[in-house]
Amino acid sequence: MSKLIYRRRPSARPAAHSGVAAHSGEPTHGPLTREELQLAVRNHSMPLEALREDLTPPGLHYVLTHFDIPQVSGAWHLRIGGAVERAMELSLAALKRDPAISVQVTMECAGNGRSLLRPRPLSQPWTLEGVGTAVWTGVPLAYLLSQAGVEPEAVEVVFTGLDAGIQGGVRQQYARSLPISEASRADVVLAYKMNGSELPPQHGYPLRLVVPGWYGMASVKWLQSIQVVTTPFQGFQQAVAYRYQHNADDAGTPVSRIRVRSLMVPPGIPDFFTRRRYLHRGPVMFHGRAWSGEGAVTKVEVGIDGKWVPAQLDKPAGAFAWRGWSLPWVADAGHHELACRATDATGAVQPLEQHWNYQGMGNNTVQRVRVIVE
Amino acid sequence: MSKLIYRRRPSARPAAHSGVAAHSGEPTHGPLTREELQLAVRNHSMPLEALREDLTPPGLHYVLTHFDIPQVSGAWHLRIGGAVERAMELSLAALKRDPAISVQVTMECAGNGRSLLRPRPLSQPWTLEGVGTAVWTGVPLAYLLSQAGVEPEAVEVVFTGLDAGIQGGVRQQYARSLPISEASRADVVLAYKMNGSELPPQHGYPLRLVVPGWYGMASVKWLQSIQVVTTPFQGFQQAVAYRYQHNADDAGTPVSRIRVRSLMVPPGIPDFFTRRRYLHRGPVMFHGRAWSGEGAVTKVEVGIDGKWVPAQLDKPAGAFAWRGWSLPWVADAGHHELACRATDATGAVQPLEQHWNYQGMGNNTVQRVRVIVE
Numbered sequence: 001m002s003k004l005i006y007r008r009r010p011s012a013r014p015a016a017h018s019g020v021a022a023h024s025g026e027p028t029h030g031p032l033t034r035e036e037l038q039l040a041v042r043n044h045s046m047p048l049e050a051l052r053e054d055l056t057p058p059g060l061h062y063v064l065t066h067f068d069i070p071q072v073s074g075a076w077h078l079r080i081g082g083a084v085e086r087a088m089e090l091s092l093a094a095l096k097r098d099p100a101i102s103v104q105v106t107m108e109c110a111g112n113g114r115s116l117l118r119p120r121p122l123s124q125p126w127t128l129e130g131v132g133t134a135v136w137t138g139v140p141l142a143y144l145l146s147q148a149g150v151e152p153e154a155v156e157v158v159f160t161g162l163d164a165g166i167q168g169g170v171r172q173q174y175a176r177s178l179p180i181s182e183a184s185r186a187d188v189v190l191a192y193k194m195n196g197s198e199l200p201p202q203h204g205y206p207l208r209l210v211v212p213g214w215y216g217m218a219s220v221k222w223l224q225s226i227q228v229v230t231t232p233f234q235g236f237q238q239a240v241a242y243r244y245q246h247n248a249d250d251a252g253t254p255v256s257r258i259r260v261r262s263l264m265v266p267p268g269i270p271d272f273f274t275r276r277r278y279l280h281r282g283p284v285m286f287h288g289r290a291w292s293g294e295g296a297v298t299k300v301e302v303g304i305d306g307k308w309v310p311a312q313l314d315k316p317a318g319a320f321a322w323r324g325w326s327l328p329w330v331a332d333a334g335h336h337e338l339a340c341r342a343t344d345a346t347g348a349v350q351p352l353e354q355h356w357n358y359q360g361m362g363n364n365t366v367q368r369v370r371v372i373v374e
Numbered sequence: 375m376s377k378l379i380y381r382r383r384p385s386a387r388p389a390a391h392s393g394v395a396a397h398s399g400e401p402t403h404g405p406l407t408r409e410e411l412q413l414a415v416r417n418h419s420m421p422l423e424a425l426r427e428d429l430t431p432p433g434l435h436y437v438l439t440h441f442d443i444p445q446v447s448g449a450w451h452l453r454i455g456g457a458v459e460r461a462m463e464l465s466l467a468a469l470k471r472d473p474a475i476s477v478q479v480t481m482e483c484a485g486n487g488r489s490l491l492r493p494r495p496l497s498q499p500w501t502l503e504g505v506g507t508a509v510w511t512g513v514p515l516a517y518l519l520s521q522a523g524v525e526p527e528a529v530e531v532v533f534t535g536l537d538a539g540i541q542g543g544v545r546q547q548y549a550r551s552l553p554i555s556e557a558s559r560a561d562v563v564l565a566y567k568m569n570g571s572e573l574p575p576q577h578g579y580p581l582r583l584v585v586p587g588w589y590g591m592a593s594v595k596w597l598q599s600i601q602v603v604t605t606p607f608q609g610f611q612q613a614v615a616y617r618y619q620h621n622a623d624d625a626g627t628p629v630s631r632i633r634v635r636s637l638m639v640p641p642g643i644p645d646f647f648t649r650r651r652y653l654h655r656g657p658v659m660f661h662g663r664a665w666s667g668e669g670a671v672t673k674v675e676v677g678i679d680g681k682w683v684p685a686q687l688d689k690p691a692g693a694f695a696w697r698g699w700s701l702p703w704v705a706d707a708g709h710h711e712l713a714c715r716a717t718d719a720t721g722a723v724q725p726l727e728q729h730w731n732y733q734g735m736g737n738n739t740v741q742r743v744r745v746i747v748e
Contacts, residue, residue: 024647031405037489038649040414041501042421049442057575059433066646068423115411123647127415167646201431272440272541273398273497275412
């Protein structure tokens with residue numbers, strides 16, 4: 001591996017104890033910072049009106065890039081090694097000759113909703129739009145691992161991207177691991193196509209790991225290597241970042257599957273600057289989408305001025321894709337507060353009040369939309 | 375026209391006098407507002423590493439949407455009317471049977487660079503990345519106008535999009551005009567393709583006006599109608615917004631062509647949160663792009679710790695597309711400040727210090743990149 005790779009830590013103990021912040025500084029009640037603005041303009045969110053579509057149109061799927069979009073050499077090969085019987089280096093052409101699957105996946109940034117938390121953790125300041133749904137096509141990871149032959153003492157698989165930078169003072173290439181059990185799932189894919197087209201640069205060209213049901217940090221972009229390891233991976237993005245922590249000194253627990261959430265297309269028309277919504281009195285149809293990485297969405301309710309009404313659910317679009325929902329309403333003049341909340345098959349329900357954590361991860365508090373009916 | 379259209383003003387006098395702010399409130403030295411963050415997460419910028427490419431990859435071209443991306447009915451037709459001999463309603467299929475041209479165009483938001491101004495005008499808080507280059511394909515506007523037969527008393531052509539909202543207290547559909555002379559240019563196109571693919575929703579599907587050389591506000595998306603008029607158009611986006619004003623009471627002058635500008639790919643690797651750049655000592659090649667809507671780019675200089683060195687210019691890629699440039703450097707350890715500035719054929723040079731204006735338009739102050747060489 002290159003010299004840019006993570007420094008290995010001496011033990012498997014999560015490094016969050018080290019006091020190295022995953023992002024930068026203490027959560028704040030203060031104003032937005034210049035650093036947050038720089039991240040907000042770089043990282044694309046999905047405008048909520050795109051919730052109308054089953055598949056997020058090209059260019060509207062959320063993108064979170066920790067460092068820069070890397071330049072990929074024409075000599076690119078995927079390296080598979082570590083605790084395997086047969087290490088391999090595979091060209092993109094070779095990967096395209098392997099068996100392929102397509103999976104429709106709703107992917108959400110683990111930090112989605114962060115900027116709505118109080119106090120506000122300092123990192124990419126998503127409001128609600130760090131989400132999107134696409135069909136990813138490529139080689140099942142399990143197929144490649146079976147070709148390589150995983151050694152019996154293996155515990156995890158480490159995925160390293162070409163993207164390099166510094167975070168929390170640590171020089172690194174972006175890297176994450178999956179337990180063998182997750183890496184062996186039939187639906188985890190090494191994708192070279194997104195919605196039937198070549199993977200765009202910002203989504204990981206030439207190859208991206210896609211882990212359906214997990215927050216986006218697991219779906220490593222610009223894959224350079226897959227290493228099977230016999231001790232748990234302690235890289236920065238695994239042991240420091242992407243953890244549910246109470247405070248900086250808490251080792252925390254790892255972020256993994258997507259918590260249940262629903263979002264609605266804000267009805268009416270916006271004011272350019274305030275984004276306040278205006279609509280005419282009379283019939284209006286609410287539309288939205290709901291998803292969970294833990295189990296199927298079983299219920300969506302729409303809150304209208306505090307009263308919860310069950311929405312009509314569309315047919316599911318697969319185990320890992322969001323589910324459409326709708327509800328008719330007759331708007332009467334005045335100010336109204338709309339909300340929506342989903343429940344999944346595990347019984348998990350979106351909270352009405354924030355479940356705060358130090359890094360601002362997995363904030364699935366219900367969306368609230370204020371509308372003015374004229 | 376629909377009831378959402380602009381209220382006509384009694385005279386042709388610019389409405390900026392009316393005291394209606396184009397955006398919201400007075401420019402500020404204060405912290406970033408929640409409203410600016412909402413705009414920053416909605417509106418996509420082009421990560422500067424995409425300056426490596428002649429054509430901005432799909433999904434990375436900047437997008438500024440005043441209101442929502444509208445839903446377009448299958449019954450969509452383009453209406454051409456007003457002071458013409460033959461009013462028309464044309465389907466997309468009919469437009470695709472007309473003669474077509476393709477034009478490679480660098481498009482930039484007029485508000486690009488706004489958030490770097492002091493005091494900071496309150497609107498979409500671009501830093502430097504509100505730009506992109508694409509090949510736009512469609513029917514020359516001049517061809518359609520000749521088919522319609524423009525009446526001799528015509529002075530302008532008004533373009534109205536389907537996107538509706540409220541700005542500066544005015545309920546409106548987004549609309550802009552061009553003088554007949556500009557509308558008659560051979561290179562102004564009604565585009566239904568972007569880089570050879572169907573126009574994406576966020577870029578104006580099914581049809582977008584593209585005015586090469588002008589800031590992006592002229593390139594009206596989701597075109598609904600083209601109206602030839604005999605008095606100057608006084609819609610909000612023409613008479614109030616998109617003006618160079620000294621203050622709120624100044625009528626100002628209209629924003630039109632793109633001011634000369636260059637940007638560089640920030641060298642090295644970034645820190646995730648601060649976006650500070652780090653590189654190793656030794657040889658490094660600077661790359662960037664330069665463009666102007668006023669005339670060809672004739673010179674690009676790179677500033678290294680305040681000393682200006684001429685860069686090598688690539689072959690031009692057409693009259694309206696950015697021009698690549700490069701310069702080798704040998705980095706020595708320490709902190710350095712890099713900058714780049716372009717000159718165009720009219721003699722215009724990017725300023726070193728801001729030319730402030732009330733709406734934060736056309737800020738082409740030189741880019742500065744601080745790097746740490748280790």
